[in-house]
Amino acid sequence: MTTDQGGSETRTGRNETDEERLDRKWDDLLQELRVMQTSAQLTAGFLLTLPFQTAFADLNKFQEGLYLGLVVLASLIIALVMTPVAVHRHLSGEHVKERVVATGHRIVRTVVGALSLLILGIVTLIFDVVIDRTIALVVAGCMGLILIGLLVVLPLRLTRD
Template sequence: MPDDERHETETEKLDRKWGDLLQELRVMQTGAQLTAGFLLTLPFQTEFASLDTYQRTLYLVLVVVAAVTTLLVMSAVAVHRRLSGEHVKERVVTTAHRLTMAVLTAIAVLVTGMVALIFDVVVDRTVALAFAGVIAGTAALLLVVLPNVVLANGASGSADA
């Protein structure tokens, strides 16, 4: 249902959008935390010492991406906490929306990098790069193309389709 058919006040619409963003951020936060937790256990495995320079560098880049992802999720909450009661909910929602898009991007990079690292360690670099490319392409299709296709088909489609 388009926003203009909901018969909401602007405040109600912003409250709904903020609630939706919070739910999305909760899901992404869990994924980011599990991924970061996985990455943080790797140096304590005996096989970690056998990683080559490329693998160690990729691992460290992934740790940084996981940390940045966590900070991006937290920043939406920090913005809300700081601006709560300041009568700027539209700015809070817009900022949280942008942060959510950044989190989606960071998680896609993180997942792609993890696939590259795991395949590089388990198989070889060529296979790792190929599968990382497949995952990156899949992420682009699911996170960018699919929402745009759904939006484009929204005017002609129905909820029953």
């Protein structure tokens, strides 16, 4: 039995000390951040190449604003992904691993939400440029429902089962 963040006892199914559990959770967080970092960097790289395309000059004000918002969002995501590592480096040896892991967990949840917004924004921009705004909004709405299903509903359902 261990005590979770809310103070209640939980079964971990593992024979590990609290320190080992925190180390495992931290390693899990770092692996998740690696996956998200790659996604964010590839997306940011894609966005950064767009202004160098000849068709970029044809974007309307909405598309330009959406594009610039996506660049800022991608940059924010990269900064968020770096934050837990910076916090860990700064606080290493301070005996606050539980707080570092809890903070890392919150940041990972924020990154997942921000990546979802980035995906929706990119879908909207591409469909708006290629087809039209109405189709772009419909496709983005459908993608939003899919993301909610995969990233919110599925995990909640798995915790109930």
